Amino acid sequence: MIKGNFIDNLPKVYGIYTGGFLAFIIIMAIGEQMGMTKYAIGVCFVAFTIFIYALIGWLSRTAQADAYYVAGRQVPTVFNGMATAADWMSGASFVAMAGGIYFKGYGYMALLVGWTGGYVLVASLLAPYLRKFGCYTVPDFIGTRYGGNLARFSAVVVLTVASFTYVTAQINATGTIASVALDIDFQYAVYIGLISILLCSMLGGMRGVTWTQVAQYIVLIIAYLLPVFWISNKMGAGFFPHFMLADEVARIGELEQQFGFVKNAAADLKTVPKGLAGITKAHSAVNATPWAFISLALAMMMGTASLPHVMMRYFTTPSVKAARKSVGWSLFFIFLLYSSAPMLATLSKLSLIDPNLPTGIIGKTFAEVEAIDWYQNWNQANLMFISDFNGNGTLELNEFFMGGKAVVLATPEIAGLPYVISGLVAAGGMAAAMSTADGLILAIANAISHDVYYKIIDPKAETAKRLVVARVLLVVIGFAGATIAAMEIQGILGSVIWAFDFAMSGLFFPLVLGVWWKRANRQGAIAGMLGGLAAGTWYLVWVRTGGSGFLGITQLTFGIFGSAVSLVLMVLVSLMTAEPDKATQKMVDDVRVPSGKSILGKSH
Amino acid sequence: MSNQQKHWEKTRSLLFITLAIWFVFSIGIFLFGAEMNEVTGPFGYPWTYWFTCQGSLGAFVILIFWFANRQEKIDEEFGFSEREDE
Numbered sequence: 001m002i003k004g005n006f007i008d009n010l011p012k013v014y015g016i017y018t019g020g021f022l023a024f025i026i027i028m029a030i031g032e033q034m035g036m037t038k039y040a041i042g043v044c045f046v047a048f049t050i051f052i053y054a055l056i057g058w059l060s061r062t063a064q065a066d067a068y069y070v071a072g073r074q075v076p077t078v079f080n081g082m083a084t085a086a087d088w089m090s091g092a093s094f095v096a097m098a099g100g101i102y103f104k105g106y107g108y109m110a111l112l113v114g115w116t117g118g119y120v121l122v123a124s125l126l127a128p129y130l131r132k133f134g135c136y137t138v139p140d141f142i143g144t145r146y147g148g149n150l151a152r153f154s155a156v157v158v159l160t161v162a163s164f165t166y167v168t169a170q171i172n173a174t175g176t177i178a179s180v181a182l183d184i185d186f187q188y189a190v191y192i193g194l195i196s197i198l199l200c201s202m203l204g205g206m207r208g209v210t211w212t213q214v215a216q217y218i219v220l221i222i223a224y225l226l227p228v229f230w231i232s233n234k235m236g237a238g239f240f241p242h243f244m245l246a247d248e249v250a251r252i253g254e255l256e257q258q259f260g261f262v263k264n265a266a267a268d269l270k271t272v273p274k275g276l277a278g279i280t281k282a283h284s285a286v287n288a289t290p291w292a293f294i295s296l297a298l299a300m301m302m303g304t305a306s307l308p309h310v311m312m313r314y315f316t317t318p319s320v321k322a323a324r325k326s327v328g329w330s331l332f333f334i335f336l337l338y339s340s341a342p343m344l345a346t347l348s349k350l351s352l353i354d355p356n357l358p359t360g361i362i363g364k365t366f367a368e369v370e371a372i373d374w375y376q377n378w379n380q381a382n383l384m385f386i387s388d389f390n391g392n393g394t395l396e397l398n399e400f401f402m403g404g405k406a407v408v409l410a411t412p413e414i415a416g417l418p419y420v421i422s423g424l425v426a427a428g429g430m431a432a433a434m435s436t437a438d439g440l441i442l443a444i445a446n447a448i449s450h451d452v453y454y455k456i457i458d459p460k461a462e463t464a465k466r467l468v469v470a471r472v473l474l475v476v477i478g479f480a481g482a483t484i485a486a487m488e489i490q491g492i493l494g495s496v497i498w499a500f501d502f503a504m505s506g507l508f509f510p511l512v513l514g515v516w517w518k519r520a521n522r523q524g525a526i527a528g529m530l531g532g533l534a535a536g537t538w539y540l541v542w543v544r545t546g547g548s549g550f551l552g553i554t555q556l557t558f559g560i561f562g563s564a565v566s567l568v569l570m571v572l573v574s575l576m577t578a579e580p581d582k583a584t585q586k587m588v589d590d591v592r593v594p595s596g597k598s599i600l601g602k603s604h
Numbered sequence: 605m606s607n608q609q610k611h612w613e614k615t616r617s618l619l620f621i622t623l624a625i626w627f628v629f630s631i632g633i634f635l636f637g638a639e640m641n642e643v644t645g646p647f648g649y650p651w652t653y654w655f656t657c658q659g660s661l662g663a664f665v666i667l668i669f670w671f672a673n674r675q676e677k678i679d680e681e682f683g684f685s686e687r688e689d690e
Binding site: 106109110112113114116117119120121123124125128242243244245246247249250284285286288290293294297298301319320321324325327328331332335338339342343589592593594595596 | 612634635671676
C-alpha cells in the first residue's frame with residue numbers, strides 16, 4: 001500500500017490514519033447501541049489513541065543527533081503546522097477555554113486575540129531567522145549570538161522556569177482526564193498520563209514528537225468540531241455555527257436583561273463547592289476596560305513569541321521559506337479550534353438558560369432539575385450545583401453554578417448527544433494535554449542536555465552519550481513535573497498564563513534584539529534575561545502577597561513589567577559596554593540573508 | 605549601498621508594515637471596543653464581539669501568509685532565495 005520515502009507518503013499515511021480513527025468512532029457508536037457501557041467506551045477511546053501514539057513514537061526511534069533534536073529538518077510546512085498547533089493547544093485550550101469565555105465573556109476573550117496574534121510576531125520577527133541560524137535549541141541561539149557560557153546558561157534558566165510552570169499544568173490535565181475516563185485515583189492517573197507522554201518522546205526525540213503531534217492534532221480537532229456542529233444542528237441554531245449564531249448571541253443578551261445579574265450574598269456563596277461559578281457577566285457586551293483587554297492580549301502575544309517549545313518547532317522545517325509559511329499553517333490550524341470555542345460557549349449557555357428550549361433549566365422547579373439524569377451525573381462529579389437561595393422553589397440564573405470544564409465536557413450530554421461523543425471528547429482532551437506536555441518536556445530536556453551538558457560541561461561527548469543524557473533528563477524532568485502536578489498547587493489556566501509571562505520577561509527582547517539590533521551585546525543580553533526574569537518574578541510575588549500593583553498590571557500580566565525592565569536594562573547595558581566584535585556582526589548579517597549555509601553546522 | 609543592505613532595508617520596511625497591520629487588529633480596534641460593539645457587524649454579530657471571536661484571528665492568518673509571500677518576493681529580487689531542493 002505504501003512505497004518509498006516516508007516523507008513523500010505523509011498525506012497518504014495520515015489520510016489512512018484519519019479514516020481509521022473515524023471508523024473507530026463509528027464502531028464505538030455501534031457498540032453503544034449494542035449495550036457497551038459508558039466506562040468501556042471511555043477506556044477504549046483513551047487506550048486506543050494512546051496505543052497509536054506509542055506505536056508512532058516507537059517507529060520514530062533514532063540514534064542521530066540531527067533527528068533527535070530537530071527531526072532531521074525535513075518536516076513539510078503543512079504537517080509542521082499541524083504539529084505546532086497540537087504543541088500549542090494545551091489541555092487549557094481544549095478543556096478550559098470555552099468555559100472561560102462562557103463565564104467571563106469579552107474580558108477573557110483577550111486570550112483568543114493574544115494567543116493568535118503572537119504568531120504574527122513569531123513569523124515576522126523570529127522564526128525564519130532562528131531557522132537560518134541552524135540551532136538545535138533556543139539557548140543555542142542566545143549562546144552563539146551573544147557568546148559565552150553565562151549568556152547560554154541564563155537562557156536555559158528562563159526557559160526552564162517558564163516551561164516547567166507550563167508542564168505541571170499539562171500533566172495535571174492528562175491526570176484529570178485519565179482519572180475520569182479510567183475511573184482511577186488522580187494520584188495514580190497522573191503517572192499513567194506521564195508514561196503515555198514519555199512513550200511518544202523518549203525514543204524518537206523531536207522526530208517522534210513531531211509525528212505523534214500530527215496524529216494528536218487530528219484527534220483533537222475532530223473531537224472539538226464534531227460536537228459543536230452536531231449541537232448547533234440539533235438545536236436548529238444553524239448548519240454552520242460560526243456564521244449563523246448571531247440570533248443566539250442576541251437571544252442570550254435578551255435573557256440576561258430579563259433575568260438580570262442578581263448578586264448573591266457572601267454567606268450564600270460560601271455553600272457553593274470550590275471551583276464552581278455562576279453567570280455574572282454579559283455574554284457579548286464589552287465588560288472590560290480597553291487597557292485590561294489590551295494588556296492581557298499583549299502579554300500573551302509577546303509570551304507566544306518567547307516560548308521555546310513553540311519556537312523549536314520551526315527548527316524542523318527544510319528551509320527558511322518553509323519556516324515562514326509553516327507559521328501561517330500553524331495559525332490556520334489553531335484558528336479552526338479557537339474560532340469554535342466562543343460558538344461552543346454560546347450554544348452551551350443558551351441550551352442551559354433559555355426556558356423556551358427543552359434543555360433549559362432556568363425557571364424550572366428544583367424538583368424538576370434534580371430529577372434530570374445529566375444534572376445528577378455532573379453534580380456528582382462536582383461540576384454542577386444548584387441552591388434555592390431565595391426559597392421560591394424555582395431555579396434562578398444566580399442560583400445555578402457550574403465548573404469551567406463542564407462547558408466542553410458536559411455540553412454534549414446536556415444537548416442529548418450519544419455517549420460516544422463524550423468518549424471522543426475525553427480522547428481529544430488527552431491528545432491536547434499530551435502533545436503540549438511532550439513539546440515542553442522535550443524543550444527543557446534538550447536545553448539541559450545540549451546547552452548545559454554538551455556545550456558547557458563536556459564538549460567532547462559523543463553523540464550516543466549525549467542522547468543517553470537527553471533521555472535520562474527527559475524521564476527525570478517528567479517525573480519531577482508529575483510529582484508537582486500530583487500536589488495540585490495551582491489551577492490549570494492560571495499557571496499557563498504565568499508561563500507566558502515568565503517567558504516574555506526573560507526572553508522576548510534578548511531574542512528579538514539578537515536579530516534586529518546589531519549593537520546588542522553579551523552584557524546587555526545577560527542583564528536583560530536575568531533582570532527581566534527577576535523583575536517579573538518580584539512583581540508576581542509582590543502582587544500575590546497583597547501588593548497593590550501599578551498601571552493596572554495584574555498577576556496575569558506581570559510579564560509586561562518584566563519585559564519592560566528587560567528592554568531598558570538590555571539597551572542601557574549594551575550601550576555602556578563595548579560593541580560586539582566584527583565576527584559577531586558578520587554573523588548577524590548572515591542570519592538576515594535567507595539563502596546560503598546555516599550559521600551552525602549540521603551536527604554541532 | 606550593497607545588495608545585502610538594500611535587501612535588509614526592504615525587509616525592514618515590510619516588517620514595519622506587517623507590525624502596523626498587526627497593531628490595528630490586536631490593539632487598535634480594542635481601544636474603541638465599547639463604541640464599536642453597538643454596531644451590527646458581519647453575519648449579524650456585534651462588531652467587537654465578532655473581532656474577538658473570528659475577525660482578528662482570521663486577519664492574523666491572512667496577514668502571515670501575505671507577509672511570507674512578500675518576503676519571498678524580496679528575497680527573489682535580490683537573489684537570496686533558497687533553492688527548492690534544499
